[in-house]
Amino acid sequence: MVSFAIIDTWLLTMQGQGLGIIENGTLAVENGDIVYAGPSDSFDTANVPTVIDGSNHVTMPGLVNTHFHSAMTLLRGGAQDMPEIEWMNRGVGPLGAHVNDDDSLVGSKLAVAEGLRSGTTTFAEYGANVARLVENVYLPFGVRVVATETINEISPNRAHLKPTDLYEFDPSKGEVALEQAERLFDTFQGEDLVTCMYGPQALDMVSAELLSKIRDRAISRGSGMHLHVAQGGRERLQIQGRYGEDASTVSVLREHGLLGDFLIAAHCHDTDESERESMADAKVRMASCQSSISMIDGIVPPLSHYVEDLGGTAGLGTDQAPGPGNHNMFREMRTASLLAKVAHRDPTRLSAWKALELATIGGARTLKLDSIIGSLEVGKRADVITVDLRHPNLSPTVSKPFRNFVPNLVYSASGAEVDNVFINGRRVMADGRLRLVDESALVAEADERAERIFASAESDWRAAGSMLVQHVDRGSI
């Protein structure tokens, strides 16, 4: 029996031709599955226990965040407007040293609550001890997660190294993390909201031997390997030192058979066109964090080229809060589109419909979840959001000769217009209120913890001497 239906709504199904828009549509859900997505006049609401009026709303698939580190969210606003070379060691590092495990858990809750209330229903969470986040954040909040355990083989103490010194590898550290990743698959087997993936951090931090082993495991499990790829100068120096002057991340991956559809490649901003072509040919999927990389590195990641010129598969991600500042996929759609237009000096790049596709079905394909989410299709899980169009910034709405809510969703929405969120058919946000999260208590706790973190980090942060210190002393921040 149908459990609920959203009626008389603009359905943005992301299925079939174009965006699969249905005017005056109805979406019906039974046991967490979509059982009807079509015109209202062909659907009988008699005997449907809960009927939700969807008029003046767009009803669309929940957004998919393909690259997300939630743990450092209490450092939001703590490291930006500084040179890239300072960001980690002088910006985030001195603050992050004062974040304890409980702080990072509260940061994760904050990040997931932020994403959820702005329409994200799936997060590719990438971190250490990710099982703890699944148990304490994702499952209690009722949110879908791709749990990805970070695996690296290098000593965390790299501060004494010059940029040209090679990191030392400790294979036993990699093995321990890999075993922890393996346990995820067993721990969350049969958990509807959780899929698992391997997260070897980056080619400069993991040996090609371990990567090959992870690739084989990923393939045999039908899972994926999510890797930061070609993140810039520091990685390049390590790769050249380790594999030879002419080596690049992509060339080494190619030589070792590490490009394939098992690979999700994050960022990729230090790649050239021919390298991206070989990635696209190998069906590598790209997770692109436009705000993060442009804020931290001053570089537009090559998303438009990958998707629009090479036909590659890609999704959007928000990365971490210090730097880009937010985990809001509506902002990410707009940012991706604007940056593509500017980078290519071409206003036709990454159109509104393309951005919507990347944030929904494109993200689902990137995470290999497109058989269950990413579009409003009969048989898929009901990960669905509604967006209230009756806000001044989304008004007016016209339907002829075209539906202006499509560009308005990408260029004018803030994410605050999302008023209902369903995940697996469960209503986790109703009329603008999260039902499984005590938001005011969460925000109060985050404030309290952040006050303590920033206060205890102050002298270390000042001693690190980033450019931000001068701005603070001038009263600019």
Ligand SMILES: [Zn+2]
């Ligand atoms: Zn990342």
